[in-house]
Amino acid sequence: MFRVYWCLLIGWLCLPYSLFSQDQSFWAKHKVAVKAREKYFADGYFFGEQRVLDTWQSPLIYSGTSLGYSKAYISRSKGFYKEIALQFFFSPMAHSRSAPWDPDLTRSFYPQFFIQYLPIQIKKDSSLYPIWLGLNIDMGWQFRINDRLQNSAIAYEFWLPAIGPSMRIEHAFSFRERNYRLFRKDRKLGPGKFKAYASMTLPLVAWASRPPFSSLADYVGGDDLFSTAWDQRKAASLGSYRRVLIDWGVWWQGRERRSVSLGYRWEFYQIDRPGHRVQSGTSVVYVRFHSLFRP
Amino acid sequence: MRKRILLLLFIGTVLNSCTSLLLDEEPAQNPQAIFEFTWKEVEDKYPFFELKGINWQSVKQKYQPRIAPQMSEEALFDVLAEMVNETRDAHVNLASPFNVSFYTPVFLNAPENLNARLVEQYYLFPNDYYLTGGFDHSLLDSNEVLYLRYESFALAYTQQQLDYVFNRASGKRGLIIDLRNNLGGSISSAFDLASRLADKSRPVIVSQVKNGPGALDYEVPVNGSVVKQSPGYTGPTVVLVNRKSYSATNLFAAMVREFPQVTLMGDTTGGGGGVPVSRELPNGWVLRLSGTRTFGLDGLNLEQGVPPDRLVYLSADSVAANRDNMIEEALRLLRP
Numbered sequence: 192m193f194r195v196y197w198c199l200l201i202g203w204l205c206l207p208y209s210l211f212s213q214d215q216s217f218w219a220k221h222k223v224a225v226k227a228r229e230k231y232f233a234d235g236y237f238f239g240e241q242r243v244l245d246t247w248q249s250p251l252i253y254s255g256t257s258l259g260y261s262k263a264y265i266s267r268s269k270g271f272y273k274e275i276a277l278q279f280f281f282s283p284m285a286h287s288r289s290a291p292w293d294p295d296l297t298r299s300f301y302p303q304f305f306i307q308y309l310p311i312q313i314k315k316d317s318s319l320y321p322i323w324l325g326l327n328i329d330m331g332w333q334f335r336i337n338d339r340l341q342n343s344a345i346a347y348e349f350w351l352p353a354i355g356p357s358m359r360i361e362h363a364f365s366f367r368e369r370n371y372r373l374f375r376k377d378r379k380l381g382p383g384k385f386k387a388y389a390s391m392t393l394p395l396v397a398w399a400s401r402p403p404f405s406s407l408a409d410y411v412g413g414d415d416l417f418s419t420a421w422d423q424r425k426a427a428s429l430g431s432y433r434r435v436l437i438d439w440g441v442w443w444q445g446r447e448r449r450s451v452s453l454g455y456r457w458e459f460y461q462i463d464r465p466g467h468r469v470q471s472g473t474s475v476v477y478v479r480f481h482s483l484f485r486p
Numbered sequence: 487m488r489k490r491i492l493l494l495l496f497i498g499t500v501l502n503s504c505t506s507l508l509l510d511e512e513p514a515q516n517p518q519a520i521f522e523f524t525w526k527e528v529e530d531k532y533p534f535f536e537l538k539g540i541n542w543q544s545v546k547q548k549y550q551p552r553i554a555p556q557m558s559e560e561a562l563f564d565v566l567a568e569m570v571n572e573t574r575d576a577h578v579n580l581a582s583p584f585n586v587s588f589y590t591p592v593f594l595n596a597p598e599n600l601n602a603r604l605v606e607q608y609y610l611f612p613n614d615y616y617l618t619g620g621f622d623h624s625l626l627d628s629n630e631v632l633y634l635r636y637e638s639f640a641l642a643y644t645q646q647q648l649d650y651v652f653n654r655a656s657g658k659r660g661l662i663i664d665l666r667n668n669l670g671g672s673i674s675s676a677f678d679l680a681s682r683l684a685d686k687s688r689p690v691i692v693s694q695v696k697n698g699p700g701a702l703d704y705e706v707p708v709n710g711s712v713v714k715q716s717p718g719y720t721g722p723t724v725v726l727v728n729r730k731s732y733s734a735t736n737l738f739a740a741m742v743r744e745f746p747q748v749t750l751m752g753d754t755t756g757g758g759g760g761v762p763v764s765r766e767l768p769n770g771w772v773l774r775l776s777g778t779r780t781f782g783l784d785g786l787n788l789e790q791g792v793p794p795d796r797l798v799y800l801s802a803d804s805v806a807a808n809r810d811n812m813i814e815e816a817l818r819l820l821r822p
Binding site for chain 1: 504505506508509510512513515523530697698699703764765766767768769770
């Protein structure tokens with residue numbers, strides 16, 4: 192039965208929402224008041240690298256490929272930017288001192304739920320050069336499995352939620368000087384336009400949890416006995432939890448309802464616990480396909 | 487436009503480099519650094535120094551002079567293995583591609599108290615006993631007692647297989663569970679088996695996870711409880727143990743001694759009350775060491791082993807007569 196649920200979930204995630212979207216004539220025909228706000232669903236595909244130092248398990252830095260997928264709802268207008276995303280990442284990693292007899296492969300899974308809510312527009316005089324400032328809320332769960340000579344170890348941490356300021360800048364442009372038929376020469380929003388964007392997010396406070404100094408999670412069958420130890424893990428607060436997220440790229444609106452963005456995201460976070468520390472740096476390039484479902 | 491693209495690429499490169507700058511440095515990989523790291527890991531995380539009267543600082547002074555910059559991997563392994571064996575703990579192991587250290591005197595300095603061939607031939611009966619999910623079992627004493635041998639808690643079984651075994655024990659006069667030479671395995675399996683013998687649901691052990699480098703850095707104690715399961719067996723039961731009943735088996739012995747109908751018979755179990763955790767060394771080897779301490783409800787630290795209710799050793803005379811006097815003693819105890 193669970194397989195059916197998984198299939199339904201994956202199917203839902205992969206469903207192009209544009210199938211259900213309506214064009215403007217639909218709204219006009221039915222005399223529905225349309226807000227001056229663009230709403231998109233976006234499918235994002237991420238590819239890059241992740242490096243992790245988790246001294247709870249190893250003094251060595253593990254690095255490897257990071258693959259990701261995100262399903263996002265994006266709403267943007269002159270004075271408002273909102274993004275809600277579900278993100279899944281998978282990173283097979285190994286460390287540089289792996290011996291041929293044991294690659295010490297680490298498999299890292301980290302689903303993340305992400306809300307970026309930017310209601311304050313600093314620069315209002317031009318819709319083509321807005322700067323938004325607002326709040327970022329995200330929660331996530333990172334789960335790593337390490338293959339070992341004797342035991343497989345599992346490490347995990349989650350943050351629930353991380354809250355901090357976020358800023359986003361957008362700047363529209365076109366290749367006016369180039370005689371491209373593809374791009375319009377005016378600066379109005381529409382097909383053929385580029386928008387460059389950059390955002391920086393600084394989650395400051397989080398309830399971030401890690402396994403304790405020693406954990407039985409890496410012992411097969413030990414979880415039942417020590418499940419209550421979960422409650423005893425202390426939250427990491429300001430000072431023991433540091434994180435920064437920088438994201439920039441270009442967004443090209445190819446057609447009325449289709450647009451694509453190419454971007455680069457860098458994220459670093461660190462959690463300090465008694466006796467150990469986890470640090471993670473992720474650099475990914477991504478492509479996001481946006482489907483406008485309500486203009 | 488070209489300038490902007492170049493600027494973006496520059497920023498990307500800088501950010502990627504930031505990861506390298508922000509990540510802490512890895513430790514050196516020379517023999518001295520590996521020795522220091524190993525010694526410190528044990529010092530910070532091992533929970534039984536006080537219990538065993540070990541001065542870990544003097545252990546360092548003893549072994550550090552044997553470390554040389556150009557020593558071979560085998561020589562380094564030997565020194566480190568000898569050092570971690572000072573903990574006198576079979577749960578403390580060093581693993582490399584060519585060797586794994588294991589502290590054996592825990593078992594070798596005690597009578598073996600088991601003759602496996604004799605048990606197989608005269609109590610399980612070749613070609614006659616049942617093999618159900620890792621349990622070897624046969625009926626003894628005019629089919630009135632179920633004899634159950636479980637060689638390792640690492641041998642998996644299903645709940646249906648456990649149901650079958652305990653359905654077979656149902657209505658019998660007694661049950662013997664032979665855990666001699668069972669070195670342990672899954673803690674969950676130990677709890678599952680104990681839950682079939684429980685007279686009622688109850689806490690049976692107390693455990694503490696070490697959560698910091700200080701001698702007193704432990705999380706609050708957590709009770710480990712069994713929940714009575716059916717089908718089970720709450721008639722007279724004898725659990726046979728020897729010094730090689732270790733780790734999960736040691737834990738099982740501590741659990742079942744709380745049940746009034748269970749008699750623990752044989753030698754004191756081997757210990758292994760700290761559940762092991764694994765850590766990597768700077769050269770990729772793996773150090774496994776006890777990361778918790780576990781107590782019986784009476785405060786007994788299970789690292790010391792669980793003493794039997796009835797101390798019985800296997801006698802040479804008995805073996806010469808093709809009898810296992812420990813099983814015979816259990817059968818006598820189960821007779822009305």
